Amino acid sequence: MTQSPSRTVRTALSVNVNKVALVRNTRHLGIPSVTRAARLCLEAGAQGITVHPRPDERHIRAQDVYELHELMRAWPQAEFNIEGNPSHNLMEFIRKVRPHQATFVPDSEDQFTSDHGWSFPQDAERLQPLIAECRALGVRVSLFMDPVPAQMAAARAVGADRIELYTEPYAAAWGTDREAVELARYRDAAQAALDAGLGVNAGHDLNRDNLPAFVRAVPGLAEVSIGHALIADALELGYAATVRAYQQCIDAGMAGKNS
Numbered sequence: 331m332t333q334s335p336s337r338t339v340r341t342a343l344s345v346n347v348n349k350v351a352l353v354r355n356t357r358h359l360g361i362p363s364v365t366r367a368a369r370l371c372l373e374a375g376a377q378g379i380t381v382h383p384r385p386d387e388r389h390i391r392a393q394d395v396y397e398l399h400e401l402m403r404a405w406p407q408a409e410f411n412i413e414g415n416p417s418h419n420l421m422e423f424i425r426k427v428r429p430h431q432a433t434f435v436p437d438s439e440d441q442f443t444s445d446h447g448w449s450f451p452q453d454a455e456r457l458q459p460l461i462a463e464c465r466a467l468g469v470r471v472s473l474f475m476d477p478v479p480a481q482m483a484a485a486r487a488v489g490a491d492r493i494e495l496y497t498e499p500y501a502a503a504w505g506t507d508r509e510a511v512e513l514a515r516y517r518d519a520a521q522a523a524l525d526a527g528l529g530v531n532a533g534h535d536l537n538r539d540n541l542p543a544f545v546r547a548v549p550g551l552a553e554v555s556i557g558h559a560l561i562a563d564a565l566e567l568g569y570a571a572t573v574r575a576y577q578q579c580i581d582a583g584m585a586g587k588n589s
């Protein structure tokens with residue numbers, strides 16, 4: 331499913347539940363429940379659920395993917411986004427589950443966390459057939475990318491529907507004298523993606539502090555996927571109040587776009 335990119339979209343919140351699974355995996359008790367977390371977030375208004383089932387199953391396990399897929403049948407208006415490296419275990423999940431979106435991330439199997447995007451032209455040849463397979467299955471493809479405007483046309487050329495801007499460098503600059511420069515970098519990268527016919531997603535280390543300014547600055551932001559900070563907040567506030575708080579951050583950013 332491809333969505334025509336637009337410069338004025340309402341940014342959707344996709345909750346990444348990796349870290350619920352991380353805590354669950356430290357005992358053989360099945361709590362905290364990943365599916366219960368997802369359901370409570372959807373009931374509170376989250377527009378999607380994201381998982382990153384890494385090959386070592388350090389957090390999200392294959393069974394979580396299938397159980398979340400079943401849960402989300404009751405939420406037809408919400409999207410399921412599965413992230414991973416298509417050269418590792420991601421394509422098995424895409425073929426079996428056919429989520430709304432596959433986010434290709436160039437992580438190695440033992441990587442501590444995601445810390446970079448794809449590079450073109452180096453990655454084009456091996457990504458093209460995998461992107462084509464996803465699209466033939468009706469699955470939208472988003473490529474995890476660094477905020478480099480010159481890379482966006484190549485991302486479109488290999489068949490991607492969207493890119494996901496890797497936002498850790500912005501998060502690290504937030505609140506410092508580098509914040510404005512970083513925001514301009516992401517604004518320009520998003521604009522280049524839109525001009526290339528791509529939709530724009532974003533994620534990694536986004537939180538309640540840095541989210542409003544990012545939503546305000548970045549044109550056409552279709553989706554933010556947020557996990558680590560959101561689940562940390564939920565430990566204090568609960569899932570429902572936390573999702574509402576993040577929606578308020580998005581609303582504040584959207585309001586700022588029009589001022």
Ligand SMILES: CC(=O)[C@@H](O)[C@H](O)COP(=O)(O)O
Pocket residue numbers: 346348349381382384413435442443444474533534555557
């Ligand atoms: C791709 C990305 O930035 C995150 O979605 C990723 O899922 C983080 O993985 P960990 O939760 O394993 O750090």
Ligand SMILES: NCC(=O)COP(=O)(O)O
Pocket residue numbers: 346380413494532533534535536555556557558559560
């Ligand atoms: N794609 C980003 C994501 O799903 C969550 O990243 P983070 O909020 O856990 O850093």
